[in-house]
Amino acid sequence: MRARLSRTPSTQGLAIDLKDNVFFTEALGSAQPLHDRELLSQDRAPPHVQQLAQQVEQLRNSSDVLYELLYRQLYSGARSGRLLYYDADKRHTIELGRNLAFPAGVALAERCVLVCEAAAARLVEFCAERPPAPVLQALPMLPYSIHASRSNVGYWIGSIGTRNRRQAAVLQSDWLRNLVLAIPALQPDTSLPPASSIFHLGENRTVSGLFQSNEQVRGITAAAEYDNKLFLSALGNRHMLFFPLR
Amino acid sequence: MVLFDEGAQQATITLRSLAACPRFSLCSLLAARLLVLAARCSPAPYSLHMGRLLLSATLSVVLVLAMTAQRQDLIEGPSAGGYTRLLTPVMAFFNAVPLTRDLLPDGGLSLAIDAHGSVYIAGTSGDVFRFHDKTESVARWATLPGPVMGMAFDSRGAMWATVAGVGLVTVSPSTRSVRRVVSSYNNHPLLLPIVRLPLAGRH
Numbered sequence: 001m002r003a004r005l006s007r008t009p010s011t012q013g014l015a016i017d018l019k020d021n022v023f024f025t026e027a028l029g030s031a032q033p034l035h036d037r038e039l040l041s042q043d044r045a046p047p048h049v050q051q052l053a054q055q056v057e058q059l060r061n062s063s064d065v066l067y068e069l070l071y072r073q074l075y076s077g078a079r080s081g082r083l084l085y086y087d088a089d090k091r092h093t094i095e096l097g098r099n100l101a102f103p104a105g106v107a108l109a110e111r112c113v114l115v116c117e118a119a120a121a122r123l124v125e126f127c128a129e130r131p132p133a134p135v136l137q138a139l140p141m142l143p144y145s146i147h148a149s150r151s152n153v154g155y156w157i158g159s160i161g162t163r164n165r166r167q168a169a170v171l172q173s174d175w176l177r178n179l180v181l182a183i184p185a186l187q188p189d190t191s192l193p194p195a196s197s198i199f200h201l202g203e204n205r206t207v208s209g210l211f212q213s214n215e216q217v218r219g220i221t222a223a224a225e226y227d228n229k230l231f232l233s234a235l236g237n238r239h240m241l242f243f244p245l246r
Numbered sequence: 247m248v249l250f251d252e253g254a255q256q257a258t259i260t261l262r263s264l265a266a267c268p269r270f271s272l273c274s275l276l277a278a279r280l281l282v283l284a285a286r287c288s289p290a291p292y293s294l295h296m297g298r299l300l301l302s303a304t305l306s307v308v309l310v311l312a313m314t315a316q317r318q319d320l321i322e323g324p325s326a327g328g329y330t331r332l333l334t335p336v337m338a339f340f341n342a343v344p345l346t347r348d349l350l351p352d353g354g355l356s357l358a359i360d361a362h363g364s365v366y367i368a369g370t371s372g373d374v375f376r377f378h379d380k381t382e383s384v385a386r387w388a389t390l391p392g393p394v395m396g397m398a399f400d401s402r403g404a405m406w407a408t409v410a411g412v413g414l415v416t417v418s419p420s421t422r423s424v425r426r427v428v429s430s431y432n433n434h435p436l437l438l439p440i441v442r443l444p445l446a447g448r449h
Contacts, residue, residue: 011408013396020400024408024428086414086428088400093428106396150359217342222357224365227379231365232342233354240354240367240377240384241342 012081013105013116013145020088023096023113025103027081083115083126097126105146107155116143116157123157123201135205141197145222154202158220160235198223198230217241346384349375358397358405366405368394374405374417388422390415 014024081100086093096113103124105116112127114135122137123146141159148155198220202208213220218236225231225245232241350369358366366387368374372394376387393410400406405417406427413429 011395011410011413014398014406014408014414016398016400016406018401020402022398022400022406022414022427024396024414084428104395145356213342219353221353221355224357224359226359226363226365229379231345231357231359231367233350233357233367233369235353235355237344237353238348238350240345240349240357240365240375242345243342 012103015106015108015113015148017108022086022088023083023106023108024086025081025083025100025106025115027100027102027104079120081117083113097124097132100124104144104160105157107146107148114146114155116146118142118144118160136201136207144220146201147222147224149200150225150227154200154208156198156200156223156225156230158198158223158232160219160221198232346375346377349373349384356394356397356407358399360399360405361403366397368397368407372409374407388417388424390417390424 012025012027014022016022079099079101081098081103082095083097083100083103083106084093085096097115100115100117101120102118103115104118107114109125111129112125115124115126117124119142120137121139121142123135123139123143124132125135126132139159143157144160145158146155197212199211200208217232217234220232220234222233223230228245229242230245232243234241349367350371350373353369354367355369356367360366363379365377365379366374367377368390370393372390372392373386374388374390374394374397375384377384388405390407390409390412392412394407395410396408398406403419405419407415407417409415412426414427416425416427417423418425
């Protein structure tokens, strides 16, 4: 039996510059966890989620392996994501970068754009004068969001989970991912970890702190700072979270 | 909406230092010591000799694996001569406190803060909730046509959002009406459903 994840794009992160131009990313799949069976079975789910739920249910009898994998978390590790730019004056969109591995987060720096490649566990910088270059790579987590610090001294980067070598290897390769889907014993653990981490990236592109959450926070999708508080949203939490920075 | 406020001020951050490379050092020292011991052994019966050889080979493999293992607590960053591996300087643990009651039945996907300090949070349902930090009140602010993956505000206070399966939209700050701005690029639609399962692709 062979199976493969489909290739359907979805817009992800965005950032706006001082001229109201918009930088946003497109990625295949979604890191949205499909663990809430009650939500999927009820009418309050969005139409496309309901459609997805129906298709997932059709797989229940034919492939338990694929069903369980898709039910938990869906995203593509292939380098098929893009960084796009919307010119607010000319009202048109251009492509700034491609071959990105699930670029989920975007932030602006001086003459540069920072992009979180969640599936590649790295942070890439797109600058006007030079080709894209990784700022941080081989991160111990899957970076999902990046927000400029309110005090303009760096960025907060949130992760949806930790990376393990087997998961990273599977996510990097289409054929390996298909192989894993076909062999139950090789399945990666795609469930959300019990804790997630965030870290602060300074202006000089160095990591000034790594923070590990308690077990109640699962899969941080955004971390934004205001008034010495860090507000969080997370995939595994139904409410807004925060913790004081000082 | 009533807030959880108890325990908010009791949130603590406990710092601890990250141990520096214990596994590498320990494996290296152990393997080196045992290899030296095996080499110093006097001539012995064939079975004992083979046992020592096997032990040495095993420890060598362990050493190689330990040295080539990918450290989960290392971060690679730029240095003057290229990329180098850096130990994360500090590991801190924090207790995040719930600030609101259950707003998002399927978890939060995105969060943004406007110029006035209001915090917006959204999830897969498309509902966007606004939280006033000063008044500690929260209310549904707008409903977008799909899972809200990202949010940001422009200079005029309008919200921009990336919506899965839809594209790039704006929300008027006054009327809160939603307008789709970008839904395709080079005839490549951004408005497809998030996932289409490959039922026809399996064989």
